[in-house]
Amino acid sequence: NAGVTQTPKFQVLKTGQSMTLQCAQDMNHNSMYWYRQDPGMGLRLIYYSASEGTTDKGEVPNGYNVSRLNKREFSLRLESAAPSQTSVYFCASSEGLAALNEQFFGPGTRLTVL
Amino acid sequence: AQSVAQPEDQVNVAEGNPLTVKCTYSVSGNPYLFWYVQYPNRGLQFLLKYITGDNLVKGSYGFEAEFNKSQTSFHLKKPSALVSDSALYFCAVRDVGYSTLTFGKGTMLLVSP
Numbered sequence: 224n225a226g227v228t229q230t231p232k233f234q235v236l237k238t239g240q241s242m243t244l245q246c247a248q249d250m251n252h253n254s255m256y257w258y259r260q261d262p263g264m265g266l267r268l269i270y271y272s273a274s275e276g277t278t279d280k281g282e283v284p285n286g287y288n289v290s291r292l293n294k295r296e297f298s299l300r301l302e303s304a305a306p307s308q309t310s311v312y313f314c315a316s317s318e319g320l321a322a323l324n325e326q327f328f329g330p331g332t333r334l335t336v337l
Numbered sequence: 338a339q340s341v342a343q344p345e346d347q348v349n350v351a352e353g354n355p356l357t358v359k360c361t362y363s364v365s366g367n368p369y370l371f372w373y374v375q376y377p378n379r380g381l382q383f384l385l386k387y388i389t390g391d392n393l394v395k396g397s398y399g400f401e402a403e404f405n406k407s408q409t410s411f412h413l414k415k416p417s418a419l420v421s422d423s424a425l426y427f428c429a430v431r432d433v434g435y436s437t438l439t440f441g442k443g444t445m446l447l448v449s450p
Binding site: 328329330331 | 346369371380381382383386388427436437439440
């Protein structure tokens with residue numbers, strides 16, 4: 224039982240390049256989330272998926288797109304990377320959106336955009 | 338709107354002493370409150386939550402938190418700190434009618450031997 228896995232662990236991009244961050248969970252959770260963590264800013268929600276087939280914007284969605292590929296997988300795409308997107312990205316999942324459900328986090332992807 | 342504040346960037350405490358990490362929140366309805374911990378180069382781990390009921394909530398690793406509605410606070414506490422408790426702690430809130438959590442900026446806890 225791996226929980227939430229993310230690939231890659233580290234990535235360096237040049238401005239304008241694109242990439243996709245992958246996330247998968249094996250807990251049969253319905254809801255999945257993408258956050259970014261920046262020093263002094265805490266965690267900010269980029270996008271989330273309440274259930275398979277749905278996605279919604281979070282607090283900071285600009286410059287990102289997501290795909291809920293199936294119940295297990297939720298990917299985050301940067302179409303044209305910018306230095307402001309240098310951050311640590313975390314994927315999380317929960318049984319559902321209900322407040323009772325705590326979120327389980329992956330180990331993170333550290334992204335640097337030059 | 339929902340928001341949460343962690344007024345201290347860092348808390349320093351000696352091993353064996355009690356610790357408190359502060360959190361205050363702002364919501365329009367009844368809050369759901371959470372504490373998470375992040376160890377270096379790891380994702381966040383759930384510690385405890387307040388949904389309803391007893392104002393004193395007990396969680397993992399000996400941590401507890403007290404919900405105080407009049408002071409809109411949800412401070413994290415532990416009677417006796419361990420060096421291994423050193424980590425980044427996040428408070429999070431969810432208001433009724435909201436689908437997602439809002440996290441605080443985090444408080445670094447440093448426990449010295």
